[in-house]
Structures are given as C-alpha cells and as structure tokens.
Amino acid sequence: MGGVRTGxxxxxxxxxxGLAAWRFDPVVAVFVVALGVAYALGVRTVRRRGQAWxxxxxxxxxxxxxxxxxxxxxxxxxxxxxxxxxxxTVQIMAxxxxxxxxxxxxxxxxxAGRVLPPGARRRLxxxxxxxxxxxxxxxxAAPTLLAFVPFAIYFTGVYPATLRHPPLYALFHLVLLAVGxxxxxxxxxxxxxxxxxxxxxxIFVAFGTVLLDAFPGIVIRFDQHLxxxxxxxxxxxxxxxxxxxxxxxxxxxxWCVGETIDIPFLAVLVIAWMRAERTETVQVxxxxxxxxxxxxxxxxxxxxxxxxxxxxxxxxxxxxWDEHDPGARPTR
Numbered sequence: 215m216g217g218v219r220t221g222x223x224x225x226x227x228x229x230x231x232g233l234a235a236w237r238f239d240p241v242v243a244v245f246v247v248a249l250g251v252a253y254a255l256g257v258r259t260v261r262r263r264g265q266a267w268x269x270x271x272x273x274x275x276x277x278x279x280x281x282x283x284x285x286x287x288x289x290x291x292x293x294x295x296x297x298x299x300x301x302x303t304v305q306i307m308a309x310x311x312x313x314x315x316x317x318x319x320x321x322x323x324x325x326a327g328r329v330l331p332p333g334a335r336r337r338l339x340x341x342x343x344x345x346x347x348x349x350x351x352x353x354x355a356a357p358t359l360l361a362f363v364p365f366a367i368y369f370t371g372v373y374p375a376t377l378r379h380p381p382l383y384a385l386f387h388l389v390l391l392a393v394g395x396x397x398x399x400x401x402x403x404x405x406x407x408x409x410x411x412x413x414x415x416x417i418f419v420a421f422g423t424v425l426l427d428a429f430p431g432i433v434i435r436f437d438q439h440l441x442x443x444x445x446x447x448x449x450x451x452x453x454x455x456x457x458x459x460x461x462x463x464x465x466x467x468x469w470c471v472g473e474t475i476d477i478p479f480l481a482v483l484v485i486a487w488m489r490a491e492r493t494e495t496v497q498v499x500x501x502x503x504x505x506x507x508x509x510x511x512x513x514x515x516x517x518x519x520x521x522x523x524x525x526x527x528x529x530x531x532x533x534x535w536d537e538h539d540p541g542a543r544p545t546r
Contacts, residue, residue: 237293241384246280256325275320282313287387296377303464307471309387314394364430364468374442431469435462
C-alpha cells in the first residue's frame with residue numbers, strides 16, 4: 215500500500231536508496247590522499263625546475279584514477295560489497311582494470327623518474343629491470359593474469375577471508391591496484407618500462423586468451439554451488455534476491471568484463487605497434503640520410519628509387535631482393 219500512496223514501488227525506492235549509499239574506508243582514504251599529495255608535490259617540483267608537465271595528466275590521475283578508486287571502494291559498490299556478490303565482483307574488476315588504467319595515464323612513474331634523487335632512481339631502475347617485473351610487464355601476460363586472478367580469488371580461501379576480515383579486505387584492494395598497474399604500465403609508459411617483447415607475438419597471444427578471459431565468468435555463472443556459502447546464507451537479504459541468483463549476476467558481470475577488456479587491450483597493442491614502426495622508420499631514414507650526406511654510394515637501389523622505397527623500403531633485403539639489380543627476382 216505504501217507504494218501506491220507515493221506512486222513509487224517499494225523496490226524502486228530500495229534500489230535508489232542503495233545506489234545513494236556510501237561507506238567511508240579509512241585505509242583507502244589515507245592511500246588516496248597520500249598518493250594525491252605525492253603526485254602534486256612531484257608536479258610542483260617539475261614545474262619549479264622550468265619543465266612542463268601536461269595538465270591533462272594531472273587531471274586524469276587525480277579525478278579519473280584516484281576518483282575511480284574512491285567510487286569503487288566507498289560508493290554503492292563498497293557499501294554493499296559484503297552483502298551482494300555481484301557488487302563485490304564489479305568492485306574487484308574495477309580495481310583490477312579500470313582504476314589502474316586511469317592512474318597510469320597520469321604517468322606517475324615518469325614523474326617519479328624526474329623528481330627522485332639519483333639513489334632512489336637507481337633503485338627504481340633496478341626493480342624495473344628485475345626478471346620478475348619483466349615477466350609481469352610482458353603485455354601478453356595481462357589477459358592471461360586477468361583470467362587467472364578470478365580463479366585465485368573465488369576458488370580459493372581468498373574471497374571468504376576478505377569478507378570476514380576487514381584488514382585483509384583493505385589490503386586486498388591495494389594488491390588488486392598494484393597488479394593491475396603493473397599490467398598496464400608497459401603500454402602506458404613505454405619510455406619508462408622498455409619494450410621487451412615482439413608486438414606480433416603479444417597480439418597473437420592476446421587473441422588466444424580472449425576465450426580464456428571469459429572462462430572464470432562462465433564457470434561462476436553456471437556453478438550451482440554457492441561460493442562462501444556459510445557467509446552468504448547467514449546474511450539477511452533485503453534485496454529480494456537469493457544468494458545463488460546474486461552469484462550468477464556476478465558471473466555475468468565477470469564474463470562481460472573478461473570479454474570487453476580484450477577489445478581495447480588489443481587496440482592499444484596495435485596502436486603501440488604502429489607507433490613503434492613509425493619511430494623505427496624515422497630512425498632508419500635518418501641513418502640513411504646521414505650515410506648519403508657522407509657520400510656513401512652503397513645505398514641500395516630500393517632506397518634510391520622513390521617508388522620502390524615507398525613499397526619495399528628497408529625490408530627489401532629481407533625478402534631476397536638484389537641491392538644493385540632492380541630487375542632480379544627475389545632469391546627467396
């Protein structure tokens with residue numbers, strides 16, 4: 215009857231109240247403030263030295279990156295992460311994928327490299343060049359780890375432990391952000407973390423993991439056994455949703471994220487490949503121009519001929535073309 219008097223169904227009022235709910239997380243608040251202050255001090259130091267720092271990077275880092283962390287942990291997702299399986303799942307994927315991308319667009323590692331003292335910079339470079347970090351920052355590892363992480367969370371004791379222990383829950387947020395940041399850094403800051411891979415190989419492996427990324431969501435969606443059953447069955451469910459249905463919605467969300475995240479990831483890889491090729495082409499052209507200026511007459515014919523250079527360029531020799539005979543057929 216209450217719904218008839220107000221003209222708004224009780225279920226709609228409940229949903230609107232839930233979406234407006236916020237939950238203060240002191241650990242995340244300290245982390246966000248500390249990171250924001252450190253970034254602001256770094257930008258101020260760079261500008262005092264007379265160097266430029268793009269304003270859009272600062273805006274993306276603060277409003278996009280740190281703002282998305284606040285929304286993922288303190289908004290509706292944070293308020294109901296311990297009540298709704300799907301809300302916790304969306305929070306996990308946001309901290310693992312969305313927030314790290316926005317943070318990395320602010321180029322915090324590049325900023326740190328400009329303001330840190332030499333000793334700290336050398337330690338940062340040593341960590342960057344470590345074997346473990348090279349393995350983690352291999353771009354083809356990103357989709358593979360994004361498929362492995364949900365299994366490590368939901369099908370071990372990690373998930374129920376974070377529900378029952380608040381300190382572990384807070385630490386879990388930081389771990390997800392760190393892992394996600396490591397996965398996107400090679401693409402967002404290639405000048406800081408050098409490319410240690412072949413782009414064609416990375417794209418090939420990324421295509422192969424498209425189905426792998428969807429697998430965790432599919433398993434959870436069709437699993438008839440409740441994850442963290444003892445925890446969820448002991449909760450009241452004011453959302454008129456039984457725990458298994460809630461879990462299936464979480465599986466749907468994980469499935470959708472696992473598929474859609476591969477699309478921009480592949481696009482970024484292709485764009486990075488094209489940029490690397492353009493950079494390499496400019497370097498080769500500069501090298502050939504320098505040789506020509508020095509009077510070097512050994513420049514291959516496909517470089518001297520504008521039409522052939524536009525088609526073959528420096529790759530002609532790799533296909534067996536003779537350097538001095540344009541009419542000769544390739545030897546392989």
